Amino acid sequence: MFGFSIFMNQPLSNEKKSYIEKMKTIGFTGIFTSLHIPEDDAATYYSRLIELGTEAKKNNLNLMIDISGDALSKAGFSIDRLDELKHIGVTALRMDYHIPNDTIAKCSHHMTVGLNASTITQHDIDDLIKYKANFKHLEAWHNYYPRPETGLDKTWYLEKNQWLKENGFTIQGFVPGDDDLRGPLYEGLPTLEEHRYIHPLASALDLANQLTDYIYIGDGGLSEVTQSQFKEFLQNDTLTLHVNTIDEEFSFLFLGQHHNRQDEARDVVRSANARFKQIPDIPPKKNLPRLKGSVTLDNHAYLRYMGELQITKADLPKDDKVNVVAHVIKKDIPLIDHIKAGMSYELRKDDDNE
CATH class of the missing domain: 3.20.20.70 (Aldolase class I)
Structure with missing residues (x-):
């Protein structure tokens, strides 16, 4: 209550x-x-x-x-x-x-x-x-x-x-x-x-x-x-996370509703439905260090994982196969730790920084 x-x-x-x-x-x-x-x-x-x-x-x-x-x-x-x-x-x-x-x-x-x-x-x-x-x-x-x-x-x-x-x-x-x-x-x-x-x-x-x-x-x-x-x-039963976008080109792939996978990962929140969308070719770019709260898309160098969407739950190093496309705003980062297995979450553009 x-x-x-x-x-x-x-x-x-x-x-x-x-x-x-x-x-x-x-x-x-x-x-x-x-x-x-x-x-x-x-x-x-x-x-x-x-x-x-x-x-x-x-x-x-x-x-x-x-x-x-x-x-x-x-x-x-x-x-x-x-x-x-x-x-x-x-x-x-x-x-x-x-x-x-x-x-x-x-x-x-x-x-x-x-x-x-x-x-x-x-x-x-x-x-x-x-x-x-x-x-x-x-x-x-x-x-x-x-x-x-x-x-x-x-x-x-x-x-x-x-x-x-x-x-x-x-x-x-x-x-x-x-x-x-x-x-x-x-x-x-x-x-x-x-x-x-x-x-x-x-x-x-x-x-x-x-x-x-x-x-x-x-x-x-x-x-x-x-x-x-x-x-x-x-x-x-949905957690809303506001993000600042880095790569507008692929915002249609990450903004909106998602579900965390049932097999909950240690380091990242993995979108259960991301790779089931129609995915265009994603070239490598914005291969930045993945600080906690980074929203990432796997690029074509990750082969069949291309299009996988993740939110980092910890600081991770840069990876040439992973594009950083947005960041969860600082205030909302503590919410990431509460996205549990199978839980619904939404990535929404932060209106204050549009």
Whole structure:
């Protein structure tokens, strides 16, 4: 399941409402927001949360609110009046520090509760059992980390998730956005530090490989191009890679839809259908070093392999039998590692460099 964040530092504009609607049509199923961001004016949260809840209900989206301590009461709500929150569209509470386990257990009988996945211990689980929590309504939600160098280590994250899975939890993590980055640092909001400046979809697919069930965009927005890439993946199971072309003459052979071969190669993504097209003679040219992300066509010196299309997954040396015809743009290169056996992908000309 994929979700996104909407923050309440500003009134919910028509632009944001349109963004919520679009993210729903793309295939996102949940909204995350927070009631305890120090830079925000908590006095504005009451009306803004009602407005956000209305939009969530209208679009049939889950709404998770991050709270800690007295955040709810400062915003004009109460942990003792959960029906009021449910009425305005809130479906879950992520309970952070200063909320005791007996309160968490009580709330779990009325709505979904997200626990802090990074800090939950066996003692907490024992406590929740003692207080008769409804574990069917408990989830493990990791933090995002605004300050560079403080995001989680991937090995630690996977080990923690393995322990959480053994204890029956579904797990959530954040990846950065690439538009409307959250202040005051504007450095992305990832759970894993290595994702801080990486393509949001590539980061999301990587989190999915680390036992993560729910993946949310931490920042307040995705660019239109990235929204389109999420849409193609969620609706068509296709990864879209934007390329800068080097050899326009043969662009009709490499631009468009492809499938990775079922026998997945170590060094390259091989188009399963490239050599089944009508292929003209391809003379040797542009025999360049094949840096990661190079799109290549085998020329006639490769005999019956002429016309084979590949994307390099690692840096490879130049080969007189292989023409470099395009390069995947830098931002999209991390997506290459997620083109698995038999998977559909599309090579699309990068409009920004036309």
